[in-house]
Structures are given as structure tokens and as C-alpha cells.
Amino acid sequence: MKKIYGNEYLLKTLSNMITSGKTAHSVIIHGEKGTGKKLIADYYTQQLLCNNPIDGKACGECVSCRNVENHMHPDVTYVGTEGKLEGYSVSTARKIITDAFVKPNNNTGRKIYIFRDCRNMSVQTQNVLLKIIEEPPDYAYFIFTAESKYEFLSTIISRCICLAVSQCTEQETISALAELSYSESDIQKAVECFHGNIGACIDYISDEKIHKRIDLTKSIADSIIRGNEYELNRAFYSVGTERNELYDVFAVLDKFFRDCAVLSVNKNAEIIGCFREQALRLSGIIPQYKAVRIHNIIEESRKAVQLNVNALLAVTSLCAEIMKIIY
């Protein structure tokens, strides 16, 4: 299995569960996109199914470990999503419950269900799953990954062990990327933009589309600094109306304003976003409270797009609001 960088506390928690025999039947692994949630879900699955665990860690060599690594283990189900929004339906949840009552065949006697990238899971689906999470068969395990644990109802959260995945240090990210044989200059640019988020760095280096998206968000930031609403609209419109593209631009822009708020108090503060120079410049133009207000309206626009408000309308209104707040 791929090496997991950082997150020592989380990995230790999982190993302790295995050695103490108190394994959590329902786990929510949450954290920013690119920080390795799916890898950690596989890691826990391997621990649960390994035939020869050593100090709570999977051996990585037995048949079970190899099958988990190759996503071919007969008792591991990667639950499928449906539709444009890639959601988990009520009927899928019901099928999982029926399946969970069929005993496993493997030596460890466990069955694992993995729900990846949970986003906007409906209340109905969650309520169906709640029944099995409340009283799972001894051998059944449910692992959810999501950017935020608040994607779930409080009734679900209270019955799960929630494990927060964090970014690595920049040094760890550099080591991870060097191991993948990327060039030094690619690594440097990627880490400048995405710091300790290994997945985001890899995507940035290997996916031309993400490169373009970052450049585009940079031009959005530049037009905001210049106070040019026409340019701002034009840059934003070129993102298009595809929901996930817009979410990603909103996310990068949101970090930009959060950096701006932090830098307006301390010019040497660490940043989380991609554009230090621009954030520093804007922090000289607007006070912290305005940056926070813009952070809030970006979140509102994200929700509007999520609720199917016309994307162009949401973007136009966001541009106007940003300009009104700043100038």
C-alpha cells in the first residue's frame, strides 16, 4: 500500500483499536480533498482483514492485504453512487443492509462497507443507514469518507468514531513527491500552491486542467485587486457552469480571502491558499472584517449553486457583492 505521510496520531489510534480488540464498527474519515482519506480508509480495511497483523498494523503481504490493496477483496464493498450528483440512494442503502446480514467468508470473519466522498447524502438515506450503524452485526464495518463530518446527521456522527485527516508538513510533501519522481521545479511550484496537501500537489502537477483552473483563479484575484469588475466577470464566466469546476474555484478563492484576513494582521503568517503575493497586496487594501464578509458570501454562493440556482446568476451576483464590499 502507498505510504501515508503525517497523520501519526490518527494511525496510532487505528493501530490501538486493532491491538486492543476494540475496533470501531462505524468510522467517519474527514478532511480536505487530497489529504488521503481514501488511502486511510483502505489502510483501516487492511488492518481489519489482515491475517497476520503486526503491532496493530497490517502485514501488507498476506492474501487479504493484497486483495484490499488491489480493491479485489470479496468482503469489501465500495458502495456505488448514482446520478449526476454522485449520491448514495435509499435503495442502495437498503441493499447494503440486506447484504450486511449475510455472513462473510474470510478468515477474519469481517465485512467492510466503504462509502467514499459522501456529500449531500440525503436525510432519508442516512436514516436508513442509521439503523444498521446503531446495531451492526458483529462482523460488519462501515467506513465513510467526507470533506466534513457535518455532511452527516448528528445521530450518525454520534454513533461513529470521527477521524480528522490533516495535511502533512511541506517537507513531508516534498519527500512524498520526490519519491514519485516529479521534477524539482514542479514540486516547488506545487508545494507553493498546495503546501502540505499531497493529493492536491499531485493533481496540480499531473492535470493540465487544474493548472489552468489555478491560473484562472489567479486572474480572478488580480482583477479584484485592480478593482476591475468587468475583468472579474469575464474571468469568472470562463470557468463555465459546471458545478464541480465552480466549487473548486470557490474553494481556491475562499482560501485566498482567508489568507488575506490573516495577513492583514500578521504579514509573515503561514498561508493556506495558493497566492501569497496577491493575498498580501489585497490585505493592504481591505481590512480583515471585509475579507471575512467576502468569505461568507463565497460560502453563500457555493450553497446557491448547490441548490441549483442558475450558476451564471450566482457568479454575477458574487462578483457584484465582492466589488461592493471592497470598493
Ligand SMILES: [Zn+2]
Ligand atoms: Zn496482511
